[in-house]
Amino acid sequence: MNSSRLLLLACLLVLSGCPEQAGPGKPSGRVEGQVQGPTALRGDAYVFLFAPGEEPPNGPAAPRHVTAVPELRWASGDSRYLFAEVLPGPYRLWGFLDANGDVDLSVDVLAQPGAGDWRPEAAVALDVPVSGRVEQELALTRRMRHGPPAFRVTGEGTDGGVVSVPDSPLALTSLTVEADGLGLLRGEEIRFFVHLLDSDGDGNADDLNGDGLPELFPQFFLRFVPRPGQTGAEDGGGSSIIVPLVLNPLPFVAVLQGDVTREAAAASVQLFVVPQAQAVSVGTDGGQVLTPLAAIPVGEYQLWALTAEGAFWYVPNVLGHRDSESLRSQSLRFQIVRGGSPDAENPAR
Structure with a gap:
């Protein structure tokens, strides 16, 4: 994480927001792939699409789209995620695995990875074409040592x-x-x-x-x-x-x-x-x-x-x-x- 940006991130980071949805008459693409992480762990995996420059840890973090891989699917070996209707343009893909079951996306301070959870080294840049499909793996390779400083x-x-x-x-x-x-x-x-x-x-x-x-x-x-x-x-x-x-x-x-x-x-x-x-x-x-x-x-x-x-x-x-x-x-x-x-x-x- 770029520590020089930590303070700015904290001022602006909120894992909630109103995603910009595609709809009838609007061109859209789709983003899908596998969430890769430690196979022995269990939990719900959350996946987010951010606009460029707004993804953790680089700045404001109001995701345009949110999806999840439930624990039941993760445990069965099916870790595929899908964003079905995404407006064309550049995005940043990010997410985390909630290994302890204490994440609540409806609560501001609980909508983040905590102690023992897994997240990627960095967000992944991708570009969604008009009426196209993007296949992108999200690798959760970094384990959080500590949780939120409640x-x-x-x-x-x-x-x-x-x-x-x-x-x-x-x-x-x-x-x-x-x-x-x-x-x-x-x-x-x-x-x-x-x-x-x-x-x-x-x-x-x-x-x-x-x-x-x-x-x-x-x-x-x-x-x-x-x-x-x-x-x-x-x-x-x-x-x-x-x-x-x-x-x-x-x-x-x-x-x-x-x-x-x-x-x-x-x-x-x-x-x-x-x-x-x-x-x-x-x-x-x-x-x-x-x-x-x-x-x-x-x-x-x-x-x-x-x-x-x-x-x-x-x-x-x-x-x-x-x-x-x-x-x-x-x-x-x-x-x-x-x-x-x-x-x-x-x-x-």
Whole structure:
């Protein structure tokens, strides 16, 4: 995975959407083939067609088409998939095998591969001709080590359902997040797996943003959710806007010792808000561009967690809308308010 694009992916990735369907009077082709993976495993395999540049892990990921190979067929040796009516043009083919049975494509944070699941090394480029047929194998060769970094926020300021964070650069705001799979994730003990990033495999920790500090994963940030009429960015709203959070490294220094091969498991981590908003966009070379903003947009935010494998979690999410006491933590909202304003309810500490 191209780690320089992880943050952009997390800002934009949603495994849902409205596929552009072919229909009567429209020319269409078909895409079919075999899903190849470890034969000893069982599970449902999901297959997606994305527009170019929108496939994981390179950017926005709203699939144009979705299909599946059910576990019953996979177990019988029949792993063939089919997209019967596809508008002509270029696409990217991607998918994964849900080995643990915890994927739910109707739930935003559960619509992704988790611990023990299998996915391809990269998406496969293909071109669907008019009234033609494309035969393409999808090889699932990479096993996910860890699942989504599911969490809930604890501590002072969370009881009211809204955490308010002042935008003042003089305010030191911290959040405590606890790993919590909510009984929905399988395959491993739910923990944060803290480690240094070495994306190029040279044995040295990476410094992706050039701040002189090695990148520590998982990464956390607040993502601006604009209301109608809001943009918050100088480019008129063409970028996603984030406010970074720094993970307190002190509890992990003795375990990691600067070694990129080491990993520390943690039940909870402490985060500090960096009072500097950034616009995240795609550069001409396809890489990530971070542009500092003059001010932090006031309004609603989501709290995101992202692993080096590209697994993610954010709050609030759709699980918080379910009528379950155990999922109430997933409806917690985040607001950035003007520092010191009287309407700053439930400020975090």
